[in-house]
Amino acid sequence: MPTFIRGATILAMGGRHQSTPFTGDILIVGDRIEAIGANLPVPEGATLIEGAGKLVMPGLINAHLHSGEALFKGRYDNLPLELWMLYSYPILGAKALAERMIYLRSMVVAIESLKTGVTSLTDDIFEAPRQSFSQLGAAVQAYDDAGIRATVSGHVMDRDFLDSIPFSREYVPTDLQAEVAKLTPPTTEEYLDFAREAYAAFHGRSGRIRFMLAPSAPQRCTVELMQAVNELALEWKVPFHTHIVETKVQGVTGPALYGKTLMRYMADLGLMHPGTTIAHSVWVTPDDIALMGEAGVSIVHNIISNQKLGSGIAPVRDLLDAGVNVALGSDGICSNDTPRMFDVMHACGLIHKVTTPDYKKWLSAAEVLHACTLAGARSALIDREVGSLEVGKKADLLVLDLNTVSFTPRNDILNHLVYCENGSSIEKVMVNGEIVVENGRLTKIDEAALLAELQAAMPSFNAYHAGVERANKAFEPHFDAVYRRCNQTDLGIHRLIGASDIWPAKAS
Structure with missing residues (x-):
């Protein structure tokens, strides 16, 4: 049965109208x-x-997330990436998570995403100590059930983790290095076999699920x-x-390990092309930027995460x-x-206004919305x-009430969306x-029951994870030394991180 939206304010973000709202109708037949x-x-x-008094726009797209962190939501603060990863992506002591916990963890992400207007997400899923086919299947099942x-x-890495951190061999004691060396990452063939099995099983499921290849980072x-994954x-x-130059430590990594920036390293390996998606790109040089554009x-752009971890501003x-x-x-x-x-x-629209006094270079609301939809x-x-509302495209859209405080007094709708709406x-x-959220309620799942089940399972999980945290705390002073040393290194790039002004020239 077709669906007809009549007389709405439409923000298409593509086609003839682009980012200019207009009044009109939308006919949906099947999924398009x-x-x-x-x-x-x-x-x-x-x-x-x-549609009178309503705004219809494309669903928002979350282009990079890690659902594996959902069980640590609200757990950590005031740690830079290299120290934060010790606890959220532990090196030692992690054991395979039960598939039901992965399902519930993924549901937390799906529920909050859908209720706040995200219709599509890219989930780079890491499992410690390594991901199994059935674990990935649990996440896929959750997303399929929720309707997102x-x-x-x-997510894969196949190098000794200490070899991906510059100077770590100088600071990490040999006994800890030996413990890390006992870990056995997957071989290239093992990962390719996993990828082929996952692609065959999940890619195209329900017309909504896709599989991608995700080598963690070039140094990892x-x-x-x-090259095989590419x-x-x-x-x-x-x-x-993949992930490239999220932090200044990673900005130092390329020159320290390869004698060139990580972007140049990727380009020299033939890994930069229109199918390459790079999370972060904070500590990029002008030459890097030219390479990326070519x-x-x-x-x-993960602006909130980059702020919380003190990584810088892309x-x-x-x-x-x-x-x-x-x-x-x-x-x-x-x-x-x-x-x-x-x-x-909201954060993206604001943060770039403090990176330059040239206000003509600040991002517009239309550019921010484009980044969160079609881009x-x-x-x-x-x-x-x-990514946009156009004839022939999938019907992934939001219907918003314009008669709310967020849209009052209703001036520029694009500005209201970026700066007023939540x-x-x-x-x-x-x-x-398919309507998957109606008046704040998910239509395909029992949200309350799923959240209650996860809450009941958390005490046992937290007790286990506290032990993992204790095991990995041994690395903290040594990674702290690496972090301080790298943040004293002059890369000739300023990303509003003044670590060299915080500490003396040499850490004691």
């Missing part, structure tokens, strides 16, 4: 938009949604693994999704001017600590399907032509 325009005929038997669109991965993966990504037309890569205007596709992401659910993309848009879809290689005006969320 059949027609958009003014005074369209209402098909017989169609489900009618009156998701691109999921098997062997050349053999990255070949599969190109063959399957899925993203090659290659046509996407980056995901040079978004320079990246956009170079032709880089810039999407927005929440990043991990304990480095943010939420997948709410209205929050991310996000482009980063996941699904922009021909979603998701509370959402009445309906549609994914793949």
